[in-house]
Amino acid sequence: MRVRGLASPYLAWMSIFIILPLCAVVYYAFTDSVTGEFTLRNIVSIGNYWPILIKSIWLALVSSLICLILGYPVALAIARAKQSRQRFLILLVMLPMSMSFLLRTIAWVSLLEDTGIINNILGKFGISPLPLIRNNGAVVLGMVYNYLPYMILPVYTVLSHIDPSLIEAAKDLGCNRTQVFLKVILPLSVSGIISGVSMVFVPAVSTFYISKKLGGSGTTMIGDVIESQFKTAYNPNLGAAISLVLMVMVFICIGLMERFSGSEEREALM
Amino acid sequence: MSRALKIILIVVLFFLYLPIILLIAGSFNTGTDLAVFKEFTFSNYGALFRDRTLIPLLLNSLIVAVLSSVIATALGTAAALGIRSFGKRFRSAVMTVTNIPMTNPDIVTGVSLSLLFVLGGKLFDRSNVLGFTTLLLAHITFNLPYTILSVMPRVTNMDPSLREAAMDLGCTPVQAFFKVVIHEILPGIVSGLLIAFTMSLDDFVISYFVYGPSFATLPIEIYSYTKKPLPPKIYALFTLLFAMLLAVLIVMNIVSGRADKRPRRSNITQLVFRRKDVEKT
Amino acid sequence: MKKTLLTICAAVALLAFVPFLAFETAAAKPAVINVYNWGQYISDGSDGLLDVNAAFTEATGIEVNYSTYESNESLYTKLKTGGSSYDVIIPSDYMIARLISEGMLQKLNYDNIPNYASIGESFKNTLYDPNNEYSVPYFWGTVGIIYNTRYVDTVTSWDALWDERYSGKILMFDNPRDAFAAAELALGIDVNTEDESDLRAAAELLAAQKPLVQSYVMDQVFDQMERAEAWIAPYYAGDFITMHRENPDLAFCFPEEGFNLYIDAMCIPTSSTNKEAAEAYINFMCSFEAAAANAAYTGYGSPVNGVAESLELTEYERGIAYPSDEILSKGVAYLTLSKEATQIMDSLWLDVRTDASTTSWVTYAVATAAVVIIAAVYLAYRSNKKRKRAAKRRADADGAR
Numbered sequence: 001m002r003v004r005g006l007a008s009p010y011l012a013w014m015s016i017f018i019i020l021p022l023c024a025v026v027y028y029a030f031t032d033s034v035t036g037e038f039t040l041r042n043i044v045s046i047g048n049y050w051p052i053l054i055k056s057i058w059l060a061l062v063s064s065l066i067c068l069i070l071g072y073p074v075a076l077a078i079a080r081a082k083q084s085r086q087r088f089l090i091l092l093v094m095l096p097m098s099m100s101f102l103l104r105t106i107a108w109v110s111l112l113e114d115t116g117i118i119n120n121i122l123g124k125f126g127i128s129p130l131p132l133i134r135n136n137g138a139v140v141l142g143m144v145y146n147y148l149p150y151m152i153l154p155v156y157t158v159l160s161h162i163d164p165s166l167i168e169a170a171k172d173l174g175c176n177r178t179q180v181f182l183k184v185i186l187p188l189s190v191s192g193i194i195s196g197v198s199m200v201f202v203p204a205v206s207t208f209y210i211s212k213k214l215g216g217s218g219t220t221m222i223g224d225v226i227e228s229q230f231k232t233a234y235n236p237n238l239g240a241a242i243s244l245v246l247m248v249m250v251f252i253c254i255g256l257m258e259r260f261s262g263s264e265e266r267e268a269l270m
Numbered sequence: 271m272s273r274a275l276k277i278i279l280i281v282v283l284f285f286l287y288l289p290i291i292l293l294i295a296g297s298f299n300t301g302t303d304l305a306v307f308k309e310f311t312f313s314n315y316g317a318l319f320r321d322r323t324l325i326p327l328l329l330n331s332l333i334v335a336v337l338s339s340v341i342a343t344a345l346g347t348a349a350a351l352g353i354r355s356f357g358k359r360f361r362s363a364v365m366t367v368t369n370i371p372m373t374n375p376d377i378v379t380g381v382s383l384s385l386l387f388v389l390g391g392k393l394f395d396r397s398n399v400l401g402f403t404t405l406l407l408a409h410i411t412f413n414l415p416y417t418i419l420s421v422m423p424r425v426t427n428m429d430p431s432l433r434e435a436a437m438d439l440g441c442t443p444v445q446a447f448f449k450v451v452i453h454e455i456l457p458g459i460v461s462g463l464l465i466a467f468t469m470s471l472d473d474f475v476i477s478y479f480v481y482g483p484s485f486a487t488l489p490i491e492i493y494s495y496t497k498k499p500l501p502p503k504i505y506a507l508f509t510l511l512f513a514m515l516l517a518v519l520i521v522m523n524i525v526s527g528r529a530d531k532r533p534r535r536s537n538i539t540q541l542v543f544r545r546k547d548v549e550k551t
Numbered sequence: 552m553k554k555t556l557l558t559i560c561a562a563v564a565l566l567a568f569v570p571f572l573a574f575e576t577a578a579a580k581p582a583v584i585n586v587y588n589w590g591q592y593i594s595d596g597s598d599g600l601l602d603v604n605a606a607f608t609e610a611t612g613i614e615v616n617y618s619t620y621e622s623n624e625s626l627y628t629k630l631k632t633g634g635s636s637y638d639v640i641i642p643s644d645y646m647i648a649r650l651i652s653e654g655m656l657q658k659l660n661y662d663n664i665p666n667y668a669s670i671g672e673s674f675k676n677t678l679y680d681p682n683n684e685y686s687v688p689y690f691w692g693t694v695g696i697i698y699n700t701r702y703v704d705t706v707t708s709w710d711a712l713w714d715e716r717y718s719g720k721i722l723m724f725d726n727p728r729d730a731f732a733a734a735e736l737a738l739g740i741d742v743n744t745e746d747e748s749d750l751r752a753a754a755e756l757l758a759a760q761k762p763l764v765q766s767y768v769m770d771q772v773f774d775q776m777e778r779a780e781a782w783i784a785p786y787y788a789g790d791f792i793t794m795h796r797e798n799p800d801l802a803f804c805f806p807e808e809g810f811n812l813y814i815d816a817m818c819i820p821t822s823s824t825n826k827e828a829a830e831a832y833i834n835f836m837c838s839f840e841a842a843a844a845n846a847a848y849t850g851y852g853s854p855v856n857g858v859a860e861s862l863e864l865t866e867y868e869r870g871i872a873y874p875s876d877e878i879l880s881k882g883v884a885y886l887t888l889s890k891e892a893t894q895i896m897d898s899l900w901l902d903v904r905t906d907a908s909t910t911s912w913v914t915y916a917v918a919t920a921a922v923v924i925i926a927a928v929y930l931a932y933r934s935n936k937k938r939k940r941a942a943k944r945r946a947d948a949d950g951a952r
Contacts, residue, residue: 007352010345010414011364017411018370021382024389051915052905058915061922074282077275088523089279095515096286098468102492103508106500107289107296110304115778117292117305131719134766148286198373206375209474209493217764220905223377228904230381230479232621232726233897234628240385243378254373303778388634397822398636482635483585483616494590494619499774 025247028240042241049225049242056222059136060204063143064151067200068193070144071151075192076185078152079159090156097149105142105213112138112214134216142210147203151196158192159185194257202250222246290512297506302499318503318510324488328507331471331487334402338409339417339466345410346417347459350425351451353418372415380479383408387480401482408480409473413466420462424455583614584638584828587626589815590619590770591790592641592690594841594848601844607835613828621769622726624897630655636822638829641689644814645728648679648887656685657819663830666837674814674854678884686816687833690789690851693874693882694729694811696804697776697791698783706804709737711783713756718763722775722784725767727900728885729811730757733785736808742883745892754899758906767904776801788871789851795868803871805878812882814854 032039046053078089096104111117112133119129132138162185170184208223215221222242229239292304297315301308318324353361371379383404391399432454436446452459474489481490492504586604596602604615620626623646629635630650642650650656661667667687674688698706703717712721712733724730732742734753744750765781773790775781777797791803817833819826835841842855847862850872859873888896 005352006348007356007364010349010352010418013345013411013414014364014367017383017386017407018367021379021386022370024385025378025382028385048902049905054915054919058919061919070278070282073275073278077279080275087526088519091519091522092283093286095519096290098472098515099290099512100472100489100492100508102474102489103293103504104289107292107304110292111289113305113780115305115780120305145285145289148282202373202375206377208377216766217761217904223375225905226377226381228901230384230628230632232625232628233901234624234631236385236632239381243381247374247378250373250375384632384634388632391634397633398824400634404634483587483618483637484583486618 022247025240025244028237029244030241031237033235033237042237043245045238046242046245049222052220052225053222053245055136056205059140059143059221060201063140063147063204064197064200066140066144067148067151068197071148071196072155072189072193075152075155075159078156086160090153093149093152101146102209105146105210108138108142108145109133109213112141133214134219136215136219138214139211139219139221142214143200143204143207146210147200150199150203154195154199155189155192158189158195162188198254198257201253205250206246293505294509294512296502297509299502299505302502304499304505314502314506315510317501318506321503324491324503324507327486327488327491330485331489334405334409334487335467335470338406338413338470339463342410342413342466343417343459343463346414346462347421347455349414350418350421350455350458353422354425368415368418370415371412372419376412376473376475377479379412380408380476383411383476384479398482398484400480402485404480404482405477405485405487408476409470412473412476413470416465416469417459417462420465421455421458424458428454581612581614582825582828583616584825584832585616585618585636586639586832587618587620587629587637588639588641590621591773591793592619592815592845592849592851593617594844598848600848601840603836603841603844606841607832610835611828611831613831615832623728624726630820630822633822636824637820638823638825639817639832640820641815641817643885644677644679644816645885645887647686647816647818649893650818650820651680651685652887655821657821657823657826658684659687659819659833660826660830663827664834664837666834669837669839669856671854671856677814678886679814680816686818687837688814688816688854689836690845690849691812691814691854692851693788693805693879694732694785694813695788695791695871696783696785696806697772697794697801698804699776699779699798699800700802701779701800702782706783706802707807709733709785709806709808711804712785713737713760713763714783715763717783719765720782721760721763721765722768722772722781723757723760723764723766724785725769727896729785730767730900730903731896732811732885734760736806736810739808742809742811743886743888745888747892747895750892750895750899754903757900757903761903761906787851788874789849792850792864792868792872805874805881807881809881809883812879812884814884 029042030038030040032041074093078086078093081089109116113119114129114131114133116133118132122130166184166188167180170180175183205221206223206226208221208227211219211221211224226239226242226246229235229242295307296304298310298312299307300311300313353364356364384400387399387404391397428451432450433446436450437443441449472489473487474493477487477490478493481487492500495501495504594600594603596605604617608614620629623643626640626642627646627649630637630640647656661683664687670688674691675683680686696706696709696711698711702720703711711717712723714721724733731750731753734756735742735744735749738752738756740749740753765775768775768784772781772784772786773794776784776794779798779800788803791801795801795803817836819829819833823829836845837855839855839857842853842858843861845851846853846858850868852872853859862869864872
């Protein structure tokens with residue numbers, strides 16, 4: 001049919017700019033940087049960076065959790081606001097996201113430094129400077145700050161689509177507010193939660209800018225390692241290998257989460 | 271809405287906007303240190319207008335954002351319309367591949383595209399392959415999933431008989447397409463366009479790997495300011511952009527407030543689930 | 552109403568486009584060169600000095616795309632990766648030697664660089680470019696230790712960077728060559744050693760320093776030292792002058808064990824396509840006006856005759872930017888290392904930079920595994936419950952019939 005032809009420019013684009021680059025990554029990952037032959041050395045040498053990978057995953061998990069704890073109530077608050085207000089509120093939450101994230105992160109440096117704003121204020125009360133920056137906590141703070149809207153939006157979308165008659169039915173059946181939340185609202189919002197967690201986890205695990213600006217010598221993350229292979233220490237093969245492993249890991253996580261999210265929703269509706 | 275939820279909302283909003291307030295304050299500061307406010311001044315804005323490096327870079331970012339979002343929307347809309355007519359297995363395969371740039375970490379997308387471009391450059395024996403074109407191609411690539419996913423729901427929910435009804439009423443297939451199909455999916459197209467534009471304007475990671483010396487965008491330049499303190503005119507630029515976006519937000523809010531009062535079924539401002547429900551019954 | 556609004560928006564958007572397109576095509580016409588230099592290494596018109604790039608464009612009509620790098624290693628990576636062609640680069644001595652040996656530089660046509668005559672004789676026929684074929688000196692300089700006299704006792708030796716009293720306030724070079732040199736000088740080893748055991752010893756010393764280091768920096772050092780966020784850092788003498796003017800508490804030390812004496816010189820990589828325009832740029836940089844402005848702005852040592860004398864420096868500053876021969880005799884130049892030694896150094900450096908202590912990663916791994924196991928158990932429990940409930944419902948339905 002004529003309509004089918006409409007998609008062909010995109011299909012061509014997709015093959016060249018999505019599939020082919022991934023092939024390039026695989027090619028570099030399995031090629032030796034000096035001889036150009038096939039090798040598993042790059043993949044194996046990722047073992048050296050295992051601690052950094054684990055740490056990146058852990059920090060990303062912590063950030064996702066904090067985003068969930070902070071973001072869910074916010075999404076709930078917006079979903080329960082007046083209809084006319086909802087759109088405004090959600091755009092207000094999204095607005096910082098479209099402003100330069102580099103500058104906003106730099107602003108945090110000025111807030112957290114030993115000679116920064118928070119420590120200046122504390123200093124006025126005679127408290128000696130707290131180590132608020134160049135540690136894991138600062139990196140987590142930076143990640144939560146940058147990715148919180150990514151959690152709020154999907155959760156809000158799902159919450160705002162919950163059929164209010166379900167809530168009324170639960171109330172009619174005698175549930176109090178907590179039970180309505182736990183048994184109806186929360187299960188129905190699981191797909192939003194999973195969306196939100198994956199949208200926070202993926203950029204958090206692979207960031208390098210946040211750890212560069214807010215982190216110190218001991219907070220190197222896997223994103224930093226990949227970036228350095230392409231920008232300072234010329235080894236695109238190792239960089240490609242680490243990227244490949246990271247990508248596979250992310251796909252597995254997301255695939256698993258998707259699998260389980262569908263079953264939860266059906267469960268709640270019953 | 272309970273008091274506790276309201277408080278959390280306000281606290282989180284304050285948390286989100288704290289750095290922005292700081293940057294805005296910095297734009298009016300004579301000193302270059304964000305942590306120390308010396309004196310109030312407008313001189314940074316004056317410096318911004320006389321500036322010859324930041325404004326061209328902002329224009330660069332805008333050019334790339336506009337071009338890439340328009341092209342991605344066009345390609346994506348065509349794709350969404352075409353994909354619908356594919357068989358189920360092929361369609362799900364295509365959608366899986368479409369999702370890849372979205373679910374992939376930005377750094378992996380950037381790295382993979384840069385490797386592709388460099389390999390391509392070596393193949394065609396060109397040493398300066400990275401530049402405006404590669405940047406644009408990369409931006410279009412990561413915008414496409416968003417535009418397609420914006421339009422798809424509208425396409426799948428569209429009643430196919432509408433097009434046939436239009437043709438029965440005398441439209442040519444082309445007229446039917448433009449008057450009926452596009453009109454139905456227009457909200458998806460517009461939201462896809464806006465999302466693509468926003469993502470492209472502030473993109474840093476992917477641009478960082480595929481840009482060339484002849485064409486850089488504003489985020490890349492900001493990243494290269496490793497020697498803090500940054501020149502305060504950057505804060506002035508930031509404040510202006512923020513004010514503009516805030517103004518757009520407020521205008522949109524007023525417009526949608528008026529539009530909500532008119533009961534139109536395919537109104538893009540209709541987030542209200544309830545009203546749709548009522549109309550169905 | 553909506554339609555007219557849409558058409559107006561579309562028309563405005565298209566109209567706004569046209570000047571951009573004109574911009575693009577017009578900008579493509581005049582000659583353009585891509586210059587890749589160190590950050591903060593050229594006079595850009597601030598402080599009332601000459602904007603060198605703008606002056607060059609005015610004089611020759613050639614546009615300059617100016618971008619910066621932080622270290623010789625990132626310059627090398629950028630060139631090696633390919634994909635970008637630069638016309639003028641300004642690497643340090645040992646990197647120039649490496650680029651020459653790998654065939655990555657073009658020989659210069661010195662007929663196009665008449666101002667080469669004003670370069671001091673002591674900067675010609677160098678170790679890295681013995682026949683003066685590939686490079687023209689841009690700046691020379693020294694490395695030393697910058698420290699804040701308010702918090703740090705007088706420094707005389709590289710050991711000060713390992714002093715535990717300043718833990719958390721020490722900055723360190725974020726490039727392998729300078730970092731290894733600091734460790735090697737502290738250990739009394741030759742900075743150009745290729746011996747693996749020497750390199751490992753230096754790497755061990757760097758690893759021992761890591762817990763004391765606030766962060767590994769290059770140009771970020773300016774801000775950290777000026778506002779006393781950090782108290783002691785090794786860096787280049789020219790930059791010290793700039794920092795000292797912002798914060799007079801800062802002092803400079805030429806360590807007694809020795810220090811790096813270097814020359815940064817302008818070269819044209821093989822990927823360049825505008826050799827003559829590049830040579831015109833190099834020539835302009837050697838002119839008195841440009842060199843004087845650059846030297847006044849950066850504080851580094853100019854190799855151009857007459858510039859040093861023309862600068863307005865205090866006696867203290869002059870002692871640091873143009874030190875006496877007695878001090879200079881302790882300066883050591885980097886030679887390019889063999890490929891194997893470079894690889895060893897690079898991988899040891901990466902280990903130092905990315906090393907995480909073993910105890911903490913075990914904690915992370917255990918914590919992550921715990922989360923995963925809990926999630927898996929929970930999900931298994933839910934799916935089990937679902938199966939039971941579905942079975943029960945079927946049983947009820949059967950019973951009701």
